[in-house]
Amino acid sequence: MPSLVTQLINLFAAVLLLLSFGLLAQRRVLSLIHLFTLQGLTLTASTAAMAFFTGQPHLYWSAAITLLLKVLLMPWLLHRMTERLNVRWDVETLINIPTTMLIGIVLVIFSFNLAAPISGLSASVARGTLGIALACVLLSFLMMITRTKAIPQVIGFLAMENALFFAATSATYGMPMVVELGIALDVLVALIILGVFMFQIREQFDSLDIRHLEKLKED
Numbered sequence: 357m358p359s360l361v362t363q364l365i366n367l368f369a370a371v372l373l374l375l376s377f378g379l380l381a382q383r384r385v386l387s388l389i390h391l392f393t394l395q396g397l398t399l400t401a402s403t404a405a406m407a408f409f410t411g412q413p414h415l416y417w418s419a420a421i422t423l424l425l426k427v428l429l430m431p432w433l434l435h436r437m438t439e440r441l442n443v444r445w446d447v448e449t450l451i452n453i454p455t456t457m458l459i460g461i462v463l464v465i466f467s468f469n470l471a472a473p474i475s476g477l478s479a480s481v482a483r484g485t486l487g488i489a490l491a492c493v494l495l496s497f498l499m500m501i502t503r504t505k506a507i508p509q510v511i512g513f514l515a516m517e518n519a520l521f522f523a524a525t526s527a528t529y530g531m532p533m534v535v536e537l538g539i540a541l542d543v544l545v546a547l548i549i550l551g552v553f554m555f556q557i558r559e560q561f562d563s564l565d566i567r568h569l570e571k572l573k574e575d
Contacts, residue, residue, distance in 0.1 A: 361409040365526055368402035369485040372522060373464070376495040379515055380460050381453050388511050389434045395518050396426030403525050418525060430514065437507065450502050460495050467491035485526045492519035 375395045382388050400423045407415030449456065471487035496516035500509045 361405070364405055364409075365402060365485055368398055368405070369488040369522070369526070371398045372402075372492055372519070373488050373495075376492045376515065376519070377457065377460060379511065380456055380495055380499050383449075383453070385438055385505075385507055386435075388508055389431055389438070392434070392511050392515060392518075393427055393431040395515060396422060396431070399518055399522055400427060402522060406525055415525065422521070426514075426518065434507070434511070441507075450504060456498065456502055460498060463494040463498060464491040467494055486523060489519050489523035489526065492516075492522070 372395060375391055375398065378391045379388060379395075382391060400419050403415055403419040403422055407413065407419060451459070467490040468487040471490050474486060493516050496512045496519060499515070500512035503509050503512065
């Protein structure tokens, strides 16, 4: 049974890693939102599987919160933002996509080497996924720093939180429920604040290109 659990969680981890590369390579805003939703679905399925095989009932609540926030509510809010802001353009990048993907591969190799000694200290049946979780965090961070528009950077931030949550559930069987609820609330509030921030950028500069903020520094 443990080997079956490990294989299943490793499968979910591989899907998350592929979706992280998909986010990194995608150039359409709506496609980014759809990939983020798929990440949420994968995270929900992974958490539910961990709850079933390990007998940790609080993980069912974690899966339910993930489904509600990251599959239903947050994608809906992002869709509403894109409609209100009328943003359906291609995503501009500071580095071309092939170079970004090569950097992403290097980050994955670095993540596996960094997480290898740490994984050995975990008692979880899915401790081998720690390297993938760290790689997803770094890929999300790379997405944030290589995008010039606000919405892709927000999605990168949310994808990074997904990777951290996956690391917590797979490597340590999750966090206390109070902590998980607090983090979920913080992420939701952060999304709302970032939405207001994007509307302010659009109102001031008639664009969501964050490079316009450099004008404030120059002034």
